[in-house]
Amino acid sequence: MPASFHPAGSEIFSPGSDANCFYVVKFGCVRVYRLLADGRRQISAFHLPGEVFGFEADSRHHFFAEAVGATSTLSMRVSATADLSATLLPLALRGLVRAQEHLLVLGRQNAPERVAAFLLDMFERQGGLERFELPMSRTDIADYLGLSLETVSRVFTRLRGQGIMRLVSLRTVEIVKMQALSVMCE
Amino acid sequence: MPASFHPAGSEIFSPGSDANCFYVVKFGCVRVYRLLADGRRQISAFHLPGEVFGFEADSRHHFFAEAVGATSTLSMRVSATADLSATLLPLALRGLVRAQEHLLVLGRQNAPERVAAFLLDMFERQGGLERFELPMSRTDIADYLGLSLETVSRVFTRLRGQGIMRLVSLRTVEIVKMQALSVMCE
DNA sequence: CGAGTATTTGACAGCCGTCAATTACGGTGG
DNA sequence: CCACCGTAATTGACGGCTGTCAAATACTCG
Structure with missing residues (x-):
């Protein structure tokens, strides 16, 4: 469970890179976002200490993740987890509910x-x-x-x-x- | 795996009801949505034949689901699935990615x-x-x-x-x- | 064929985005 | 400790996109 330090504004992952681990925020804050071709940006989530992010539907990342300020994370390789599904499912479901609530805010x-x-x-x-x-x-x-x-x-x-x-x-x-x-x- | 028929506009589940099963669309279309207090509505997803919906982070539904037109679904009790996590995780992750893409559309x-x-x-x-x-x-x-x-x-x-x-x-x-x-x- | 609903179209106002300038903050060096 | 500089935030003016209200048209179903 290696720790990493990310200076303010530094990239944690980007679209296309291998999604072979997920991350826990230790301190600081992470923004996860997508871009349109002309640079418009939509941040889909901020992640605060204790929160988990970085899992994907396939083996590649589809988003950017950056440290907002000075941030440290713990990264866990997916293969290192005994029962991956049981661990990630509640996290994924919570993320899904959060995203759907966010949709209501943005849409209406x-x-x-x-x-x-x-x-x-x-x-x-x-x-x-x-x-x-x-x-x-x-x-x-x-x-x-x-x-x-x-x-x-x-x-x-x-x-x-x-x-x-x-x-x-x-x-x-x-x-x-x-x-x-x-x-x-x- | 009991099948149900839902006439156009009929409710499939609503917030607060037990989330003890999930659904596969057989034919027709389902809308999943939330409401604000004054009636503004945000549909978070449409589900077409073959798609799965209705799983939640806890044991209660947080959304409304209705048949758009005449629709039939198969419902599966969560307990009846051998390895629930392994089945649902890919579905939840795909739903999460879809929701995040939708966020970009609504936000930007x-x-x-x-x-x-x-x-x-x-x-x-x-x-x-x-x-x-x-x-x-x-x-x-x-x-x-x-x-x-x-x-x-x-x-x-x-x-x-x-x-x-x-x-x-x-x-x-x-x-x-x-x-x-x-x-x-x- | 008729009634009711869904969709289209028009007029107009208001919220919010863009462009621009000013102010305030924070970090660095003297 | 204070002055200075670069960045972040605030504030203002203005236009356009989109929502609301309203009416006309088209469609569907009985």
Whole structure:
């Protein structure tokens, strides 16, 4: 179970490379994404400490994975796992449910609803403390939510104006009115 | 492996119900979707003959599944499968990849690109014949692509005007310029 | 053949993306 | 410790795509 360190922005895998192992995030954050021919990017998931990513339907990767900030991972070769299917199935199913929920956000929610959903997700995945870090840039958030970075920024400003959240620093969020944020996602 | 017949529009399962079996489509088409509180709907997938759906991360369904038209399915109890994990893992992984590709469409492609991607997907999944049926309504297509039904209709009209496709009947598509359609998705 | 539904088409408004400029932050070196 | 520089984030102006509302047309089924 070898550990690796990934500097900010470094590639972990890319489409076409061998998918012979999967990864556990030890610290930091990983973004998994696809690109269109003209460079438009859709981040399908961020992975935080403790989360597993990198398994594929076949033996090749179909996505890019990069360290968002300084990140360390543990990688496990698929062959080294006694019962691979039993290990991966629950992970794959959870990923599937997450992706399907994300589809609802991208397909049917407007910009404020998307940002609210994102903040609540980050809140819950980082232990439910009202103050937490955003490991990723506004551009990353935009590419995850299918918005422009300017729109993400504008919604942040609006949420601050409504007293729903506070920015302790550019990347540190404090949720003030949890209820209001939840209502926004319906 | 009991077979069931589902009339058009009938419910196959809904959120909260027991997820103790999964389903294979025999004929017809199934839509799987979620709703927001105000009724906005996102269809996460259509399932055509031969495809499997209905497995979940836990023992409860999180989605609605309905027959699009007259549909028949085979249902298998999860407990009746010898090695459940080995059977379901490839299906779950394929579903995950599909969902992630769909995320790119919803997050980063405009209306014509989305419709083109949808038509190509239907084309490929129905055997690659240039003429094929759309089992679902414009509303269903819209809720799958995160568009309004009017926008779907307008894009259809435009594609016909450009000589890229023909509507043999309202639900029967003939793709005339495959190349042009592919280019639209990048 | 007729009723009801599905689809198409049109007019118009609004949300959000793009382009651009300004401000704020953070890290580095003096 | 502070000044400086490069990057990230914010803010503003404006246009276009797409949603909404509404009406007309086409289709399907009984």
